[in-house]
Amino acid sequence: MKTINRAVRTPGGLSIRLDVRAFTVVLLLLAAALVASVVLIGTGDFPIPAADVLRTLVGDGNAGQEFIVNELRLPRVLVGLLVGASLGLGGALFQSISRNPLGSPDVLGLGQGAAAGALLVIVLFSGSANEVAVGALVGGLVTGLAIYVLAWKRGVHGYRLVLVGIGVSAIVTAVNGYLLTKSDLVDAARAVVWMTGSLDGRDWAQVWPLLGLCAVLVPLVLVNARGLRMMEMGDDVSYALGVRVERVRLLLMVAAVLLTASATAAAGPVSFVALTAPQLARRLTRSPGPNLLPSLCMGAALLVTADWASQRAFGAEQLPVGVVTGVLGGVYLLWLLVTERRAGRI
Helix, strand or coil, rough: CCCCCCEEEECCEEECCCHHHHHHHHHHHHHHHHHHHHHHHCCCCCCCCCHHHHHHHHHCCCCCHHHHHHHHHHHHHHHHHHHHHHHHHHHHHHHHHHCCCEEEEEEEEHHHHHHHHHHHHHHHHHCCCCHHHHHHHHHHHHHHHHHHHHCCCCCCHHHHHHHHHHHHHHHHHHHHHHHHHHHHHHHHHHHHHHHHHHCCCCCHHHHHHHHHHHHHHHHHHHHCCHEEECCCCHHHHHHCCCCCCCHHHHHHHHHHHHHHHHHHHHHHCCHHHHHHHHHHHHHHHCCCCCCCCHEEEEEEEEHHHHHHHHHHCCCCCCHHHHHHHHHHHHHHHHHHHHHHCCCCCC
């Protein structure tokens, strides 16, 4: 499929460039995510055919199916879609800002920072699930702020951001290990389960805050997509084109940190979705630029598909989705490093 750009004129006379291939990829990824979601809802100890799942979702199922679908499985799937979308979009933002395929929250240490916040709440205060989520959100924000401040030197630039992030990640990982050694057996076991990254037991209490945050941040990010695209050509060119570079960069970094931290607060540190989703989306669209919408849709599709695979292969309670994404993402990271080395970029 060739990349075709078309100008679409709105009723108000505004001309919008449409990348037909990218638009098609977005539609296909949305369809894949929805199909995987329906199949995932029907998967479990009490399997439900896809046709019955659809009937139940529109209010035409029996009482048992409505309880299983609407109360037990639908919230878990929605959390998976929202977490995957948040990680995919956050990863695309960081990779575009740093102009580096390794500039993802996994490498920069944001997931570890959110985990540190959650561990502090678990180990020191034996906090509830909601308190752990708040701790993870605060930990992610503090880590993102620390990376930005340490990487600042007349602006924030690509490799400096990545290198500072790797250093902060190493420090926070050591802090997390120390917290685990100082916790009692019950809190340590609870913390390790949370740090694996899982969708087990997720309910509507996790859906609504994440949905509200995405409803605010996703439009905000898309409105600034043009400035982000200009910034990939360099700061000097962006300034010449009228982009307020540092203002846009700071705004989008805050949005990316919030997306990543909120996703971690909802499901734990699910590994490598933020790294792989933007790269896979870019390879499918073959389009320059940040590919924000394709990355968002790819992240959602990846996470629900990985959760379905973990349930089908090992059972719903035996393998958290974070293990699956970690294995697949680790293989992808090795391939990416080899590719970058052969291209002479690292």
